[in-house]
Amino acid sequence: MLVTQVPTPPPVLQLSGICKRFSGVIALNDVALTIRAGEVMALIGENGAGKSTLVKTLTGIYQPDGGTIHLGGQAVKFTSPQEAMRAGITAVHQETVMFDELTVAENIYIGRQPTKGFPPRIDWELIESEAEKLFARLEVNLPVRARVKDLSVAQRHFVEIARALSQDARVVIMDEPTASLSQREIHELYRIIGQLRAAGTAVIFISHKFDEIFTVADRYTVLRDGCFVAEGALCDITETDLVSLMVGRAIHQTFPKLDVDIGTPLLEVESLCHPTEFDQVSFTLRQAEIVGFYGLVGAGRSEVMQALFGLSSNVTGTIKLNGQAITINSPNDAIAHGIAYVPEDRQHQGAHLSLPILHNITLPILSRIGFFLRGRRLQENAIARHFSEQLELKCSYLTQNVSELSGGNQQKVVLGKWLATNPKVIILDEPTKGIDIGSKAAVHRFISELVGRGLSVILVSSELPEVLGMADRVVVMHQGHIKKVFARAQATPENVVAAASGSELPSEEAAA
Amino acid sequence: MSQANQGIKAIFKQREALLAVLVVVMIGLVGLRAPVFVSPTSLANLLTDSTLLVMLALTQMFVIVTRGIDLSVASNLALSGMMAALLASKHPELPLAVVLLVAVAIGLLLGLINGWMIGYLELPPIVVTLGTMSVYRGLVFVLSGGAWVSSHQMPADFVAFPLGRLLGITHLVWIAAIVIALMWYLARYTRFGRDLYAIGNEPASARYVGIDSARRLFWTYGLSGAMAGLCGYLWVARYAVAYTEIAYGFEFTVIAACVIGGISIAGGSGTVAGAVLGSLFLAVINNALPIMKVSPFWQSALTGIIILTAVLINARGNSKGSRQILPLHLVNPSSSRSAA
Numbered sequence: 001m002l003v004t005q006v007p008t009p010p011p012v013l014q015l016s017g018i019c020k021r022f023s024g025v026i027a028l029n030d031v032a033l034t035i036r037a038g039e040v041m042a043l044i045g046e047n048g049a050g051k052s053t054l055v056k057t058l059t060g061i062y063q064p065d066g067g068t069i070h071l072g073g074q075a076v077k078f079t080s081p082q083e084a085m086r087a088g089i090t091a092v093h094q095e096t097v098m099f100d101e102l103t104v105a106e107n108i109y110i111g112r113q114p115t116k117g118f119p120p121r122i123d124w125e126l127i128e129s130e131a132e133k134l135f136a137r138l139e140v141n142l143p144v145r146a147r148v149k150d151l152s153v154a155q156r157h158f159v160e161i162a163r164a165l166s167q168d169a170r171v172v173i174m175d176e177p178t179a180s181l182s183q184r185e186i187h188e189l190y191r192i193i194g195q196l197r198a199a200g201t202a203v204i205f206i207s208h209k210f211d212e213i214f215t216v217a218d219r220y221t222v223l224r225d226g227c228f229v230a231e232g233a234l235c236d237i238t239e240t241d242l243v244s245l246m247v248g249r250a251i252h253q254t255f256p257k258l259d260v261d262i263g264t265p266l267l268e269v270e271s272l273c274h275p276t277e278f279d280q281v282s283f284t285l286r287q288a289e290i291v292g293f294y295g296l297v298g299a300g301r302s303e304v305m306q307a308l309f310g311l312s313s314n315v316t317g318t319i320k321l322n323g324q325a326i327t328i329n330s331p332n333d334a335i336a337h338g339i340a341y342v343p344e345d346r347q348h349q350g351a352h353l354s355l356p357i358l359h360n361i362t363l364p365i366l367s368r369i370g371f372f373l374r375g376r377r378l379q380e381n382a383i384a385r386h387f388s389e390q391l392e393l394k395c396s397y398l399t400q401n402v403s404e405l406s407g408g409n410q411q412k413v414v415l416g417k418w419l420a421t422n423p424k425v426i427i428l429d430e431p432t433k434g435i436d437i438g439s440k441a442a443v444h445r446f447i448s449e450l451v452g453r454g455l456s457v458i459l460v461s462s463e464l465p466e467v468l469g470m471a472d473r474v475v476v477m478h479q480g481h482i483k484k485v486f487a488r489a490q491a492t493p494e495n496v497v498a499a500a501s502g503s504e505l506p507s508e509e510a511a512a
Numbered sequence: 513m514s515q516a517n518q519g520i521k522a523i524f525k526q527r528e529a530l531l532a533v534l535v536v537v538m539i540g541l542v543g544l545r546a547p548v549f550v551s552p553t554s555l556a557n558l559l560t561d562s563t564l565l566v567m568l569a570l571t572q573m574f575v576i577v578t579r580g581i582d583l584s585v586a587s588n589l590a591l592s593g594m595m596a597a598l599l600a601s602k603h604p605e606l607p608l609a610v611v612l613l614v615a616v617a618i619g620l621l622l623g624l625i626n627g628w629m630i631g632y633l634e635l636p637p638i639v640v641t642l643g644t645m646s647v648y649r650g651l652v653f654v655l656s657g658g659a660w661v662s663s664h665q666m667p668a669d670f671v672a673f674p675l676g677r678l679l680g681i682t683h684l685v686w687i688a689a690i691v692i693a694l695m696w697y698l699a700r701y702t703r704f705g706r707d708l709y710a711i712g713n714e715p716a717s718a719r720y721v722g723i724d725s726a727r728r729l730f731w732t733y734g735l736s737g738a739m740a741g742l743c744g745y746l747w748v749a750r751y752a753v754a755y756t757e758i759a760y761g762f763e764f765t766v767i768a769a770c771v772i773g774g775i776s777i778a779g780g781s782g783t784v785a786g787a788v789l790g791s792l793f794l795a796v797i798n799n800a801l802p803i804m805k806v807s808p809f810w811q812s813a814l815t816g817i818i819i820l821t822a823v824l825i826n827a828r829g830n831s832k833g834s835r836q837i838l839p840l841h842l843v844n845p846s847s848s849r850s851a852a
Contacts, residue, residue, distance in 0.1 A: 099710050111710070112721075122706065
């Protein structure tokens with residue numbers, strides 16, 4: 001941490017009153033952000049707090065619906081990413097802007113290669129020597145002729161930082177840059193951030209890890225639910241206060257949590273391991289229980305669920321159902337054992353958008369209905385009607401294509417489809433992501449009804465209120481491991497967020 | 513597993529060298545069975561025969577590099593070739609250079625129609641070029657009324673040019689050599705060429721770095737069309753006949769040459785050397801098999817098997833791993849990926 005000088009320089013970047021709406025949903029509401037040259041600003045917030053939207057607004061990918069952006073004292077409007085880049089704002093993304101088949105040097109200068117002579121030819125010597133100079137400045141050893149596809153994640157970040165340097169960027173945004181770096185690489189990154197700061201570049205640093213934030217950043221800005229919450233110097237605040245700023249809210253929504261008798265263990269997972277995605281994952285799901293899986297985006301929750309549903313290879317460990325060890329090598333095995341998985345990406349993995357509702361619902365159970373079309377028509381109709389009524393599906397008729405439905409109703413179709421398989425365990429991966437409040441409530445009610453009927457539910461969600469409101473126990477994952485398991489009573493927002501961030505805050509004893 | 517991968521990668525890296533060796537070995541083997549095949553005259557003919565394929569494969573390479581495909585090249589070739597033949601037969605007084613330019617201009621125009629729909633209207637390349645493939649082929653019939661333009665209707669210089677010689681080498685070979693040099697320059701030393709690789713690698717990222725993809729695609733298909741126009745004249749003059757079925761199905765030979773040459777159909781990678789060697793490879797096979805008295809049906813099947821093998825090698829080289837979520841420093845070093 002640097003001691004902030006008393007006569008502070010003027011802000012290099014100032015955002016005020018930024019608003020952004022997506023078809024009625026407010027993503028950013030009156031957000032302010034101020035950053036000075038040579039300062040590292042930590043942008044903090046839960047999943048879905050609006051950090052990524054803000055970054056995309058700053059880098060010209062989205063245009064704000066309201067508010068102003070001042071860069072170096074002048075009001076600016078970016079209509080395209082190039083304009084933001086030319087004005088000196090660059091971002092090092094989680095999903096990097098990289099061209100795998102091109103060399104390191106070319107990636108730095110792509111789209112603006114220097115040329116010489118006539119007819120103009122690209123000056124490769126200049127490009128490569130300039131790239132070498134940039135890496136020498138960063139004190140990073142990287143062969144400029146290597147192809148980017150052969151680089152590690154950290155090395156890709158260095159390429160992007162070099163690109164930012166080559167454009168004399170005034171503001172560099174790093175969106176979770178350490179997400180998959182090793183300890184040594186993280187220290188390398190810290191050193192480079194130090195260099196950027198010394199050169200007078202403003203850095204916006206987005207991270208969920210408090211140790212990192214306190215190590216590299218000077219100031220913080222907290223966002224919550226798309227709103228600006230607080231701003232200040234990191235030397236004036238403690239980790240605990242920061243966590244409560246992030247989550248500090250009463251949970252307004254009420255959840256239709258029913259009191260059901262939780263039964264005996266139904267699904268027992270022991271030491272589930274994957275070479276790169278997760279390690280030593282063990283948990284138990286009991287009859288009529290809802291277990292919530294919380295964690296940061298990319299913590300490995302969906303990957304564990306996909307492994308349980310037979311979608312991954314190279315998975316080791318034991319899975320027991322009703323005390324008996326089972327093997328799941330494919331989704332067919334999982335369905336046969338009564339496990340259903342409702343994936344996160346309903347547009348691509350969940351629903352068949354161009355098929356009618358009817359056929360979506362009966363797709364996984366066609367073999368049970370019968371082979372020949374004629375005989376199964378009525379039965380198919382009956383099944384589809386049953387589930388669409390149960391889920392309060394809003395549609396004109398059951399032969400309507402799923403693509404014509406709203407997001408919430410599409411999700412209901414996907415749920416209905418998996419319920420039709422009559423599962424014992426249903427895994428819901430982000431079931432309310434991107435759907436409106438009314439549909440959310442219907443999905444929540446429905447989850448409660450499911451456990452009322454004796455089903456067990458695994459609820460993977462990045463929405464803290466949803467997990468806390470619905471789950472009997474909360475499993476928190478962090479970097480591919482189970483960090484902690486909280487019983488409902490112990491699962492306070494502070495505890496859960498701290499565990500998900502990998503922080504070792506003193507907290508109440510974790511329940512078994 | 514990693515060793516096998518390394519092995520495949522090593523082959524993949526030297527793919528052009530491997531192809532070159534294969535071409536030479538094949539010529540040698542066929543020569544053992546049929547010595548006439550390796551006589552200087554026969555090899556020179558083989559070279560001349562392969563030129564049209566080489567040129568078309570080069571521009572098709574750029575199209576494929578952008579994640580596209582141009583199925584209309586052969587129809588475009590037939591249409592511009594037919595128009596050049598009709599023009600030359602109706603106006604024998606026109607200098608050859610004018611006829612040639614007209615053929616190229618027609619090809620360019622037909623290609624730009626593809627490029628406009630694919631670049632600016634953002635229609636899928638396979639659908640657009642499938643459509644224009646039929647349209648252009650249909651127009652050949654409409655224009656010619658289904659009749660042939662045969663050698664006696666064409667001016668003598670028109671027919672003589674492709675096989676005419678300069679320093680003992682046919683004009684066809686000279687033209688192909690110039691085209692290869694130009695395309696190599698385009699791919700390596702121009703913004704245009706480099707942008708195409710960027711577009712094929714990551715279309716969204718290409719937009720972020722300020723590449724005007726629509727304009728690039730427009731001219732990429734234009735280039736493919738112009739080359740089809742040039743080859744249209746050369747084809748008609750070389751074989752001294754123009755008819756509706758000219759180069760029928762040749763687009764697949766062109767695409768096959770690209771695939772064999774290691775140009776990834778998924779876009780983003782491919783070299784000029786690959787396209788040239790892939791074409792030579794196919795040309796050798798197509799010329800050698802009849803000499804070896806292999807039935808035409810087997811020739812077709814063998815070509816197919818070779819294409820599938822090439823695709824298989826491509827796919828193995830590009831297999832993607834799973835996500836890295838576990839912190840790298842905790843991972844067993846033997847299983848961690850190789851950092852360059």
